[in-house]
Amino acid sequence: MTRPGLHVSELDTPALVLDLDAMERNLARMAAYAAGAGVRLRPHAKMHKSAELARLQLAAGAVGVCVQKTSEAEALAAGGVDDLYVSNEVIAPAKLARLAALARTLRARGGRLAVAVDHAEGVARLGEAVRAAGAEVDVLVEIDVGQGRCGVPPADRDPLAAVELARRVAATAGLRLAGLQAYHGKAQHVRAVEARRAAAAGAIASARATREALERAGLPCPLVTGAGTGTFAFEGASSVYGELQAGSYLFMDRDYADNEWAPSQPAFEHALFVAAQVMSAGQGRAVVDAGHKSHAIDSGLPRVHDPAGRRRFAFENGGDEHGILRPADGGPPPALGERVWLVPGHCDPTVNLYDRYVGVRGGLVDGRVERIVAIDARGAVT
Amino acid sequence: MTRPGLHVSELDTPALVLDLDAMERNLARMAAYAAGAGVRLRPHAKMHKSAELARLQLAAGAVGVCVQKTSEAEALAAGGVDDLYVSNEVIAPAKLARLAALARTLRARGGRLAVAVDHAEGVARLGEAVRAAGAEVDVLVEIDVGQGRCGVPPADRDPLAAVELARRVAATAGLRLAGLQAYHGKAQHVRAVEARRAAAAGAIASARATREALERAGLPCPLVTGAGTGTFAFEGASSVYGELQAGSYLFMDRDYADNEWAPSQPAFEHALFVAAQVMSAGQGRAVVDAGHKSHAIDSGLPRVHDPAGRRRFAFENGGDEHGILRPADGGPPPALGERVWLVPGHCDPTVNLYDRYVGVRGGLVDGRVERIVAIDARGAVT
Numbered sequence: 001m002t003r004p005g006l007h008v009s010e011l012d013t014p015a016l017v018l019d020l021d022a023m024e025r026n027l028a029r030m031a032a033y034a035a036g037a038g039v040r041l042r043p044h045a046k047m048h049k050s051a052e053l054a055r056l057q058l059a060a061g062a063v064g065v066c067v068q069k070t071s072e073a074e075a076l077a078a079g080g081v082d083d084l085y086v087s088n089e090v091i092a093p094a095k096l097a098r099l100a101a102l103a104r105t106l107r108a109r110g111g112r113l114a115v116a117v118d119h120a121e122g123v124a125r126l127g128e129a130v131r132a133a134g135a136e137v138d139v140l141v142e143i144d145v146g147q148g149r150c151g152v153p154p155a156d157r158d159p160l161a162a163v164e165l166a167r168r169v170a171a172t173a174g175l176r177l178a179g180l181q182a183y184h185g186k187a188q189h190v191r192a193v194e195a196r197r198a199a200a201a202g203a204i205a206s207a208r209a210t211r212e213a214l215e216r217a218g219l220p221c222p223l224v225t226g227a228g229t230g231t232f233a234f235e236g237a238s239s240v241y242g243e244l245q246a247g248s249y250l251f252m253d254r255d256y257a258d259n260e261w262a263p264s265q266p267a268f269e270h271a272l273f274v275a276a277q278v279m280s281a282g283q284g285r286a287v288v289d290a291g292h293k294s295h296a297i298d299s300g301l302p303r304v305h306d307p308a309g310r311r312r313f314a315f316e317n318g319g320d321e322h323g324i325l326r327p328a329d330g331g332p333p334p335a336l337g338e339r340v341w342l343v344p345g346h347c348d349p350t351v352n353l354y355d356r357y358v359g360v361r362g363g364l365v366d367g368r369v370e371r372i373v374a375i376d377a378r379g380a381v382t
Numbered sequence: 383m384t385r386p387g388l389h390v391s392e393l394d395t396p397a398l399v400l401d402l403d404a405m406e407r408n409l410a411r412m413a414a415y416a417a418g419a420g421v422r423l424r425p426h427a428k429m430h431k432s433a434e435l436a437r438l439q440l441a442a443g444a445v446g447v448c449v450q451k452t453s454e455a456e457a458l459a460a461g462g463v464d465d466l467y468v469s470n471e472v473i474a475p476a477k478l479a480r481l482a483a484l485a486r487t488l489r490a491r492g493g494r495l496a497v498a499v500d501h502a503e504g505v506a507r508l509g510e511a512v513r514a515a516g517a518e519v520d521v522l523v524e525i526d527v528g529q530g531r532c533g534v535p536p537a538d539r540d541p542l543a544a545v546e547l548a549r550r551v552a553a554t555a556g557l558r559l560a561g562l563q564a565y566h567g568k569a570q571h572v573r574a575v576e577a578r579r580a581a582a583a584g585a586i587a588s589a590r591a592t593r594e595a596l597e598r599a600g601l602p603c604p605l606v607t608g609a610g611t612g613t614f615a616f617e618g619a620s621s622v623y624g625e626l627q628a629g630s631y632l633f634m635d636r637d638y639a640d641n642e643w644a645p646s647q648p649a650f651e652h653a654l655f656v657a658a659q660v661m662s663a664g665q666g667r668a669v670v671d672a673g674h675k676s677h678a679i680d681s682g683l684p685r686v687h688d689p690a691g692r693r694r695f696a697f698e699n700g701g702d703e704h705g706i707l708r709p710a711d712g713g714p715p716p717a718l719g720e721r722v723w724l725v726p727g728h729c730d731p732t733v734n735l736y737d738r739y740v741g742v743r744g745g746l747v748d749g750r751v752e753r754i755v756a757i758d759a760r761g762a763v764t
Contacts, residue, residue: 012474012476012477012764013474013764014763014764015764046702046703068702068703069703088661088703089661089662089669090661091659091660091661091662091718091719092394092395092659092661092719094394095394118662118664119662119663119664119718121718121719122718148706149662149669149700149701149704149706150661150662150669150704151662152664153665185701277473277474278473279470279471279472279473279474279532280471280473280500280501280531280532280533281501282500282501282534283535287471287531287532289763289764290763292678292680292731293730293731293734293763294763296674297680298674298679298699298702317680318531319531319567320428320450320680320730320731320734321428321450321451321470321763322531322532324530324531336473336501336503336504337473337474337503348675348702349674349675349702352675352702352735353734353735353761353763354761355761378761379735379736379737379760381396381671381672381675381676381703381735382394382395382396382397
């Protein structure tokens, strides 16, 4: 079994491997960026789903973490995380009751719970649940700054929607109007820096207009929160966003690495890998034991990573349990039993396939397992 | 929490729901087909990953089940399944030692373990592990009948490869040559019946030629095993295949339902659903709380299913945790809090996201939870 001290070449495969050295460098770079930019960092824990990694982020200066689901919040709270923001709408009364109970628990521990809203009915239900539990929560009004999913229209598209919803929040006992949720997910993977900057600029302008509309209406807007790994440097320099929610920076998946990056932005390294092994070979191809039950393919296929930097292979989807490798450098395919490292296309749903990370110290060529890191909120979709 | 007796309208969402009535009809239809066709049924349990469902299949006449991974075999054996076939290559010595130990355990329980091979090195390693454990396993020589993944070339493409490998198996102490593994995965989703029949015919011809080559070489070939839900009626009528490995028939995903089906084949119903709920609504769309952390999208997006048969909605990918619904029938989008049923694009990797099925009796409109069914091998990728 996978135990501390095991050499990377001995790992059972497939395994979800964290290069701890690379992860810690990413952690430090983002913490330094946020401190330098004078913005709060509240990384999105929907990405890593791990209380241990959230605690590392908090120790490095993060003010708390975001989650997307009630059950994620519960799992991370159980793992010792006290400042949680559900950056998403919650509507089901049973879930709202659980959230309200959690808010009480966190408050008793000196922490807090926040949640996003985008509908008057959601505000009413949340208020009811919170009062029934004798709790209190911070509420962020979500505006749709380009994602086309949740959120009310921002003030530059509809001068009333966000103001009216914020007014309801402010008027609801048990709820504290904490500001605006303004996340433009689609902007994160716009490849060219200038096009990505332009997409972020649109979100920033909408957030600014909405904050000003709230203030004109006499409503407090202490915080605008949002941004992701692709755009955080733009929101961070905007003087509009007070809090950044980037999460993927900690692991850097293949899809983010495919972006063009401005030299002025902090550079992040791949820290998350799927260790795989050739289990069939011949006819110019090698078949590895990792398919899309071992890595998510919603953002495309994994990239084959040679830690020694010598070989290049193209990865083809071989189904649920197989991947097909072909040499991209004129050499032979990897041999039967050979270890192969994959950089997942998208870290979040890949992590959600595993119960634990294998934390490796000393690199992927000659490192050893340092510790196993639990993925506390694996499968927490409710 | 989700407990027996709960009305379907009260389910916490997202939930992976089994319509037990529909599943049992699918189970009976396939059992009747296999009995009528005079072929053995060994359903692929990589699809449902559940010992309880495997035992239902055995009780309905299946001779055993297939799995794809060593850890799947271990999980199902722990759940009381005694006849297991790893229809895939296993190369890592540590895994082979586990398989050999499992083979001993199953044999002591009156069952058996079988495994596929496609390489001389794999045969040698398997033989070594089996002898070290004092065990015995059945071995199927995998031939590549069109999938282009694992397997040696069949005899109509290479007259020697399969015969040589089979000879090695027969000559290896502890291994019993049990026949041929011949699965054409790509044929399963060829949409038109006649094109699918042609693809299966190619696989059947290759399997026949290889069986004859083995017999000419004086090697036993007691069984050809393979086929999936898309083509089983062709292999079943071939007089070449003695065993069918179809798995998805039990649940029927959206991708299989998109096939054209011959009237002569047994018809299967959707039995697997993701229950979701609208958590944001407005501007002509509804956003549900299920994204691709709640259903796999490798074979495309889920279809929205209205159990009452009244409404039609188009599903758009909204990311990891969201789905976007738009009316496809001119009506309004579903309202905040409304329940929505999704038929997953691909059942196997969708099941792998959940720890349990919610088994519902009496349909999705007015049924109730009958029991929770464990997904024992969830995440069993090693």
